[in-house]
Each structure stands twice: as C-alpha cells, then as structure tokens.
Amino acid sequence: MQDAAASLDDATLSNHPPQVKMSARDVRVFYGDKQALNGINLDINANQVIALIGPSGCGKSTFLRSLNRMNDTIEGTRFSGTITLDGEDIYSSKVDPVQLRARVGMVFQKPNPFPKSIYDNVAYGPRIHGLADSKAELDHIVLSSLEKAGLLAEVKDRLHEMGTGLSGGQQQRLCIARAIAVSPEVILMDEPCSALDPIATAKVEELMDELRRNYTIVIVTHSMQQAARVSQRTAFFHLGDLIEVGETEQIFTNPGQALTEGYITGRFG
Amino acid sequence: MPTQKHIVASYDAQLNKLHETIARMGGLAEAQLSAAMQAMLNRDSDLAGRVMGGDSKVDEFEALINDQTVRLLALRAPVADDLRTVLTALKVASTLERVADYAANAAKRTLVLNQSPPIPPVRAVVRMGSQVLSMLKEVLDAYLERDVERALDVWKRDQEVDDLYSSLFRELLTYMMEDPRNITPGSHLMFIAKNIERVGDHATNIAELTYYMAKGVSLRGERPKGDTTPFVGDPEGPKVQE
Numbered sequence: 001m002q003d004a005a006a007s008l009d010d011a012t013l014s015n016h017p018p019q020v021k022m023s024a025r026d027v028r029v030f031y032g033d034k035q036a037l038n039g040i041n042l043d044i045n046a047n048q049v050i051a052l053i054g055p056s057g058c059g060k061s062t063f064l065r066s067l068n069r070m071n072d073t074i075e076g077t078r079f080s081g082t083i084t085l086d087g088e089d090i091y092s093s094k095v096d097p098v099q100l101r102a103r104v105g106m107v108f109q110k111p112n113p114f115p116k117s118i119y120d121n122v123a124y125g126p127r128i129h130g131l132a133d134s135k136a137e138l139d140h141i142v143l144s145s146l147e148k149a150g151l152l153a154e155v156k157d158r159l160h161e162m163g164t165g166l167s168g169g170q171q172q173r174l175c176i177a178r179a180i181a182v183s184p185e186v187i188l189m190d191e192p193c194s195a196l197d198p199i200a201t202a203k204v205e206e207l208m209d210e211l212r213r214n215y216t217i218v219i220v221t222h223s224m225q226q227a228a229r230v231s232q233r234t235a236f237f238h239l240g241d242l243i244e245v246g247e248t249e250q251i252f253t254n255p256g257q258a259l260t261e262g263y264i265t266g267r268f269g
Numbered sequence: 270m271p272t273q274k275h276i277v278a279s280y281d282a283q284l285n286k287l288h289e290t291i292a293r294m295g296g297l298a299e300a301q302l303s304a305a306m307q308a309m310l311n312r313d314s315d316l317a318g319r320v321m322g323g324d325s326k327v328d329e330f331e332a333l334i335n336d337q338t339v340r341l342l343a344l345r346a347p348v349a350d351d352l353r354t355v356l357t358a359l360k361v362a363s364t365l366e367r368v369a370d371y372a373a374n375a376a377k378r379t380l381v382l383n384q385s386p387p388i389p390p391v392r393a394v395v396r397m398g399s400q401v402l403s404m405l406k407e408v409l410d411a412y413l414e415r416d417v418e419r420a421l422d423v424w425k426r427d428q429e430v431d432d433l434y435s436s437l438f439r440e441l442l443t444y445m446m447e448d449p450r451n452i453t454p455g456s457h458l459m460f461i462a463k464n465i466e467r468v469g470d471h472a473t474n475i476a477e478l479t480y481y482m483a484k485g486v487s488l489r490g491e492r493p494k495g496d497t498t499p500f501v502g503d504p505e506g507p508k509v510q511e
Contacts, residue, residue, distance in 0.1 A: 254485030
C-alpha cells in the first residue's frame with residue numbers, strides 16, 4: 001500500500017483532486033478569558049504539506065495543537081467547533097486522545113529525544129501502543145522508521161548509543177523517526193527547523209517532501225522561504241483569524257489579501 | 270512604488286534605486302530614438318554618429334539593472350508584488366535595450382540614406398517615429414507610476430502604428446518600382462520603418478508587463494494585429510486593402 005503510494009510521482013498526485021484529510025469548522029480556542037482563535041474554517045488535504053504562517057501570537061500554533069488535542073493538556077483551555085479526521089470528529093467523547101495522537105503525530109521546535117538509546121527512542125511509541133508482537137517486528141519498525149526519516153545510514157552502527165548524543169539536525173530527524181514509528185496519518189510540525197543549520201534544515205525539508213507521499217503534513221513556520229519551499233498550500237493567520245489560504249505559489253506571487261502581502265513582503269504595519 | 274514601506278529600510282532603498290535606474294534608462298532610450306528620428310529628418314550625419322555611439326551607454330544601464338536585480342533576488346528573496354516588481358524591471362530593461370538598438374540601427378542606415386538624394390517617404394517614417402516615441406514615453410510613465418489604465422491605453426494605440434506601417438510599406442514599394450535608383454534608400458527606409466514598428470510592439474510589451482506587475486496576472490486576450498505586410502504580393506494571402 002505504502003509502496004504503491006510512494007511510486008506516485010508529483011504529476012500523478014496533482015492529477016487527482018486532493019482528498020480532504022482533516023477539516024476544521026468554526027474552531028474557537030480560549031485560554032481562560034483570552035480568545036486565541038476566532039472561528040477557523042480550514043481543510044487539510046491528504047498527501048500535501050500545508051504551511052501555517054503568521055506573526056507571533058496569531059494563533060497558528062494554537063490551531064496546530066488543536067489538531068491532535070495537545071491543547072487539552074494546557075489548563076484553562078476551552079475548545080469549540082469541530083475538527084474531523086477522515087470525517088470523524090476528533091473531539092467526540094468516544095475518541096481517546098492518546099490513540100488520536102498516534103494517528104496525528106507531532107514534531108516540536110527543539111529536538112527533544114528521550115534520554116535513551118537511538119533504538120529505544122524510536123521503539124518507545126510502538127512499545128506503548130503494542131504495535132509489535134516480536135523483537136524482530138520491533139526491529140523492523142525501528143529500522144524502517146529511521147530509514148524513512150533519512151537517518152539510518154548515519155546511525156546504523158550505533159543504534160544503542162544515546163539519542164541525545166546526535167547532532168541537532170540528526171536529533172530532529174530522530175524525533176521524526178519516532179513520530180513515524182507509530183504509523184501516523186498526519187504529522188504536525190511546529191517550527192521543526194528553527195534550531196537547525198541550513199544543511200540540517202535542507203535535509204528535513206527534503207524529508208518532508210518524501211514523507212508527504214505517505215503522510216499529510218502540517219507545518220508551522222516563521223520562515224517564509226521555508227513555507228514557499230516545502231508546502232503545496234499556505235494558510236496565513238493574523239490575530240486569531242485565518243486571513244487567507246491558497247496554493248503556495250499563488251500566495252507568494254499574488255496574494256489576495258493586502259494583509260498577507262504586507263506580512264510576506266515584510267511591510268507589516 | 271507601493272505606498273507602504275518595508276520594515277527593513279535598506280530593502281526600500283534598493284528597490285528605489287532600481288526604480289530610479291529604470292527611469293534613467295527609459296529616458297535615455299527615448300532620447301536615442303528621438304535623436305535618430307531627428308538625424309534622419311535633417312539628414313544630420315553627425316547626430317546619427319552620436320546616436321550610434323550612445324548605444325553603449327544604454328547597454329551599460331542594462332548591465333547595471335541586471336546587477337541590481339540579481340542582488341535583490343539573492344539577498345532579499347522578494348515575494349508577491351516585490352517579486353513582480355523586480356522581475357518586471359529585468360524585462361523592461363531588456364526591452365529598452367532592444368529599443369535603443371533599433372534607434373542605433375536607424376541612425377546607421379541614415380548615414381547610407383544621406384549618400385543619395387532625399388525621398389519623400391522619410392517624412393512619413395519620421396511621423397510614425399514620433400507616434401511610437403509618444404507611446405514609449407507614455408508607457409514608461411505608466412510603468413513607473415504603476416498606472417494600469419494608462420498602460421492599457423498605450424496597448425490599444427499600437428493598432429494605429431501597425432496601420433501606418435502597412436500603408437508606408439506599400440508606399441515604399443511604389444517608389445522603388447517607379448525608379449530603381451530609389452531601391453537602395455527605399456530598402457533602408459523599409460528596415461527603419463519595420464524597426465520603428467517593432468518599438469511600438471515593445472511599448473505594448475511594457476504595457477503588458479505593467480499590468481502583470483500591478484495585478485499579478487497576465488493580460489489575456491489578443492491585441493489586434495494590424496500589420497498586413499506579410500501578405501503583400503501573396504495571391505493566397507488575405508485580401509490587402511489598397
């Protein structure tokens with residue numbers, strides 16, 4: 001199944017109308033009295049990278065975290081509206097947030113490997129979710145996840161060394177391998193490259209382009225150039241509102257809203 | 270220039286510099302064309318020589334604009350209207366370089382025209398030249414002020430130049446048929462007329478670039494083509510109006 005998807009080239013992918021993977025309707029999030037999102041409607045297409053951009057405090061990270069209910073863990077947070085994953089309401093009482101986060105994985109700004117071996121970092125998720133029945137199966141999951149994260153060649157001889165001993169870029173790819181290991185459908189990335197040098201950034205960006213064949217990726221980034229390079233669609237947030245969403249190429253050559261243009265060109269008042 | 274300033278002031282300074290360089294290059298290209306017409310009308314070989322010599326100055330401007338554009342693209346990575354502004358500047362600069370080439374070529378042919386007695390169609394060519402020159406001036410102003418309406422007016426006016434050129438073409442043919450001694454100056458004049466007609470096309474290109482720069486989409490729709498000369502003498506071609 002995954003191999004079939006991997007053999008699709010971009011032209012084939014673009015010939016099919018995009019399928020909606022996640023859908024947000026009238027999403028409002030409050031931190032105590034403060035409203036952080038003012039009714040967001042946004043569709044996230046399968047097998048695409050969508051970039052969320054906007055100035056600090058615009059609500060893009062709040063929106064990202066509401067996609068796998070990470071906001072639930074912050075005290076005083078209220079949520080209203082609906083978000084669906086494959087048509088299923090993820091805020092329904094029947095949904096177990098832990099299971100949800102296995103389907104909608106997350107990679108954070110700073111690489112945060114566990115203080116464990118490289119192997120155990122990747123094996124952690126499959127173990128707690130009981131995804132492997134045998135040592136051989138677990139080995140396979142760990143190795144193929146490291147492979148997909150483009151890290152295997154660099155670490156295959158030292159799988160039992162500490163994950164924290166890797167370089168920053170390698171640590172971030174280790175975190176991506178850890179996220180992939182539980183076979184998520186959607187990967188959320190909150191500024192995954194802001195702590196990385198340009199080479200490590202390029203490797204992660206290349207990886208995102210590979211990963212979108214099998215996964216749907218939502219990335220929050222402050223780098224306009226990164227949004228332009230990695231995403232197929234871009235959504236611009238401002239003060240808790242979704243101002244504009246569209247094809248990345250259109251947003252960066254001819255945005256529809258003056259506010260978007262002001263932000264991406266650096267003329268923000 | 271867009272009214273709202275960039276947060277980084279040096280970015281605006283670089284964009285303004287580019288704008289200013291294009292304005293100066295445009296002025297120079299206009300002056301070259303105007304002087305070439307003047308030289309032809311007055312049979313002034315000295316002036317024609319100066320126009321030929323002046324072409325390298327226009328080339329220098331084009332190189333300068335290339336440098337400024339490359340620097341902006343590399344260092345600022347412009348997007349949206351900034352990107353369109355920079356790309357358009359690059360294209361307008363190469364268009365202006367072509368315009369100046371045509372002016373220099375007309376000047377060179379003037380030197381040959383001055384070897385033989387004057388023939389009357391020169392005046393018609395010069396008249397066409399002033400019309401094209403006014404289009405060029407107008408479209409450059411529209412471009413520099415991002416005035417789409419004004420640019421579109423110029424775009425539509427090219428039809429008149431095409432009509433003028435078609436009738437001039439037939440007039441020149443008649444002169445050459447009447448007296449073989451007219452063939453040398455007639456041929457040169459025909460090339461000059463064709464080049465001036467091309468300048469008109471370039472003016473419409475600048476109008477299209479202005480539209481793209483301001484609106485972010487290309488100007489759609491075919492501009493009416495009035496140049497019927499490719500069919501003159503072709504029995505299979507469309508009926509050419511006599």
